[in-house]
Structure formats: structure tokens, C-alpha cells
Amino acid sequence: xxxxxxxxxxxxxxxxxxxxxxxxxxxxxxxxLAMTLRDTRKVTKDVRARVEAFWELIELLRDKLQVxxxxxxxAATGIKELAEHMKSFTESEKKTKKKKE
Numbered sequence: 001x002x003x004x005x006x007x008x009x010x011x012x013x014x015x016x017x018x019x020x021x022x023x024x025x026x027x028x029x030x031x032x033l034a035m036t037l038r039d040t041r042k043v044t045k046d047v048r049a050r051v052e053a054f055w056e057l058i059e060l061l062r063d064k065l066q067v068x069x070x071x072x073x074x075a076a077t078g079i080k081e082l083a084e085h086m087k088s089f090t091e092s093e094k095k096t097k098k099k100k101e
Contacts, residue, residue, distance in 0.1 A: 004010060 002013075004013075
């Protein structure tokens with residue numbers, strides 16, 4: 001058993017208990033800090049993966065729209081030429097009908 005003979009022995013025992021309590025609290029705090037940092041890393045990793053997937057989707061849409069825009073431009077040009085051709089065709093029919101009368 002521990003024998004307490006002087007007040008200095010009480011001081012040393014009190015300091016040792018205090019150091020033990022501080023050590024336990026520091027280790028507990030460091031453990032929770034490490035767990036929080038691990039969770040933060042997981043969350044940022046998930047967010048980064050989602051942002052990359054979203055960015056790939058935007059790139060895909062942009063590429064599709066560029067290709068679609070080129071096709072639409074070609075189709076619009078073709079429709080315009082077809083409309084002009086039909087307009088000239090109908091105008092020539094009107095002229096031939098007037099001449100026949």
C-alpha cells in the first residue's frame with residue numbers, strides 16, 4: 001500500500017492523477033479528431049466523384065449539342081434551299097398556267 005508521509009507525497013499523487021486525466025482527455029480528443037477528419041475525407045471524395053460525373057455529363061451534352069448544332073445548320077440550309085426550289089417551281093407553274101389561259 002502507498003504510504004503518505006508528507007504533503008509533498010500528496011502533491012505528487014495529485015499531479016500524477018491530473019496528468020493521467022489530461023492524457024486520457026487528449027487521447028480521446030485526438031481519436032475524435034481523427035474520426036472527423038476521416039469522415040471529412042470520405043465526404044470530399046464522394047463530392048469530388050459526383051462533381052466529376054456531373055462535369056462529364058456537361059461535356060457529353062456540349063459535344064452532342066455541337067454535333068447537333070452542325071447537323072441542324074446543315075438541315076436548315078437544306079430546308080431553305082428546298083423552300084426556294086419549291087417557291088421557284090410554283091412561280092414557274094403560275095407563269096405557265098397564265099400563258100395557257
